[in-house]
Amino acid sequence: MKQIKNFKIAVLIVITSIVTLISCNKDDDSANIELNSVTNYKTPKYIFYFIGDGMGAPQINVTEAALNEPEFQSTRTKSVGIGSLNLRQLPVTGMQTTHAEDRYITGSAASATALATGYKTSIGTIAMNSSHTKDYKTIAEMAKQKGLKVGIVSSVSIDHATPACFYAHTDSRSKYQDIGQDLINSNFDYFAGGSVRHNKYKNYSITNFINDASSNGYTYINTRSAFDALNKESGKVIATLEKFKTNTSDGCALPYLIDLDALNSPNDKITLSEFTAKGIELLDNDKGFFLMVEGGKIDWACHANDVVSSIYNTIEFDKAIGIAINFYKKHPNETLIVVTGDHECGGLTLGYSSTGYQTAFNLLQYQSMSYVEFENKVRNWAKTKNATFQTALNQAQAAFGLGNASLNSNLGISDYERNLLQNAFNRSMTGESTHEPEEISVIYGSYDPFTITITHILNNKAGIDWASYKHTAVPIPVFAMGQGMYEFSGYYDNTDVAKKIIKIAQLNK
Ligand SMILES: [Zn+2]
Numbered sequence: 257m258k259q260i261k262n263f264k265i266a267v268l269i270v271i272t273s274i275v276t277l278i279s280c281n282k283d284d285d286s287a288n289i290e291l292n293s294v295t296n297y298k299t300p301k302y303i304f305y306f307i308g309d310g311m312g313a314p315q316i317n318v319t320e321a322a323l324n325e326p327e328f329q330s331t332r333t334k335s336v337g338i339g340s341l342n343l344r345q346l347p348v349t350g351m352q353t354t355h356a357e358d359r360y361i362t363g364s365a366a367s368a369t370a371l372a373t374g375y376k377t378s379i380g381t382i383a384m385n386s387s388h389t390k391d392y393k394t395i396a397e398m399a400k401q402k403g404l405k406v407g408i409v410s411s412v413s414i415d416h417a418t419p420a421c422f423y424a425h426t427d428s429r430s431k432y433q434d435i436g437q438d439l440i441n442s443n444f445d446y447f448a449g450g451s452v453r454h455n456k457y458k459n460y461s462i463t464n465f466i467n468d469a470s471s472n473g474y475t476y477i478n479t480r481s482a483f484d485a486l487n488k489e490s491g492k493v494i495a496t497l498e499k500f501k502t503n504t505s506d507g508c509a510l511p512y513l514i515d516l517d518a519l520n521s522p523n524d525k526i527t528l529s530e531f532t533a534k535g536i537e538l539l540d541n542d543k544g545f546f547l548m549v550e551g552g553k554i555d556w557a558c559h560a561n562d563v564v565s566s567i568y569n570t571i572e573f574d575k576a577i578g579i580a581i582n583f584y585k586k587h588p589n590e591t592l593i594v595v596t597g598d599h600e601c602g603g604l605t606l607g608y609s610s611t612g613y614q615t616a617f618n619l620l621q622y623q624s625m626s627y628v629e630f631e632n633k634v635r636n637w638a639k640t641k642n643a644t645f646q647t648a649l650n651q652a653q654a655a656f657g658l659g660n661a662s663l664n665s666n667l668g669i670s671d672y673e674r675n676l677l678q679n680a681f682n683r684s685m686t687g688e689s690t691h692e693p694e695e696i697s698v699i700y701g702s703y704d705p706f707t708i709t710i711t712h713i714l715n716n717k718a719g720i721d722w723a724s725y726k727h728t729a730v731p732i733p734v735f736a737m738g739q740g741m742y743e744f745s746g747y748y749d750n751t752d753v754a755k756k757i758i759k760i761a762q763l764n765k
Contacts, residue, residue, distance in 0.1 A: 528573060630656075
């Protein structure tokens with residue numbers, strides 16, 4: 257009896273072992289197949305890194321929703337196909353978490369340090385550890401050391417937190433003079449976009465900056481003709497807009513795309529996608545290049561809860577991605593494109609309490625200027641004290657379509673909305689309000705009350721809402737195309753994006 261039992265146990269052990277062996281083999285085989293498709297790639301020598309500041313999934317999605325409307329297919333955006341962005345062509349998608357070392361909701365310096373170096377750091381720190389005792393080497397510096405040419409392009413100032421994290425090391429993102437010095441000393445080949453924040457310099461000026469840059473071999477240009485004339489023989493270049501040599505309006509950022517047509521000087525109309533195309537032209541060489549492009553004003557528009565300005569700038573950012581995709585098609589075996597954001601901004605969502613399941617994105621197409629341009633008008637009224645509530649409403653109608661029921665009956669203003677606008681207008685003109693101070697920060701943030709009430713009402717009518725005037729902590733999509741792209745599949749941390757690029761492009765070798 258005991259023998260039979262032992263025999264039964266022995267048989268059971270043998271069967272179990274065989275089953276385990278078979279299933280193990282099966283697992284090993286499938287793991288190998290998966291691993292091969294992930295690791296079977298060539299080392300890319302052309303690396304594109306696109307960072308949409310403040311660009312989470314909602315910012316992408318609302319842009320595609322708007323692209324079905326005629327105005328968003330206008331001359332400003334004509335190269336974009338209806339209803340879909342170029343980034344849809346990137347075959348691999350992942351998702352990254354964004355928290356900083358010392359705060360769950362990140363800021364652009366900490367998140368860009370993660371995306372540029374593979375390390376977490378504290379809020380406000382540029383490519384250093386959180387105790388500010390050690391510099392973190394950036395992937396752009398690694399690329400330069402490896403012999404690749406390096407370009408840094410941004411639609412905000414080129415010393416802003418996101419671009420700075422690729423070439424500067426400092427304990428504070430607001431140390432613009434130090435960041436400017438690091439820029440000049442980086443020896444990178446191409447800087448383009450907005451200017452440097454020279455109004456933040458002490459005993460130093462834009463002229464000093466340009467002189468020092470030129471001593472280090474940089475050509476500084478700020479006109480359309482000089483930009484068009486740039487070529488492979490131009491050497492190291494800093495390319496910016498004309499107006500920033502004398503003023504620093506709107507943080508030295510390129511104008512919002514929605515405001516571009518209204519500008520006069522061609523020297524101030526060079527766009528992010530043009531700076532990107534020029535970068536490829538100048539950097540292209542046999543050893544390869546690393547090009548980082550930041551869509552910086554998607555974030556600024558979302559801080560101000562202005563979805564239309566965010567949409568136009570996302571379209572422009574995507575146009576730059578389209579240029580990289582065209583380059584990829586000519587060099588598929590040597591190119592990697594990675595597109596992501598540093599964090600979401602504004603808590604943007606598609607859906608609003610009083611519109612329920614309904615959306616009306618067509619209402620967004622009547623907005624014709626950014627919140628910044630409209631704010632300037634409102635501030636001027638407050639100064640000159642010459643605007644009545646009715647003139648303000650007329651101006652809102654002209655700039656946003658809001659209140660023009662003949663364009664679309666949904667644009668009509670209800671008594672409730674009129675009341676919101678009246679309260680906001682009073683606050684904009686006199687600083688007075690019937691609201692409690694705590695309520696003020698919820699309904700207006702730190703923005704002009706009348707302007708932000710207009711964007712809120714217009715956005716809500718379209719079925720869009722906002723939870724914040726700051727960043728949020730939701731995970732951010734990552735898109736990849738080209739050599740090593742499968743590495744970007746999955747759900748990981750923002751530090752892993754840089755680590756993956758370093759590994760794929762062998763930047764630390
Ligand atoms: Zn921001």
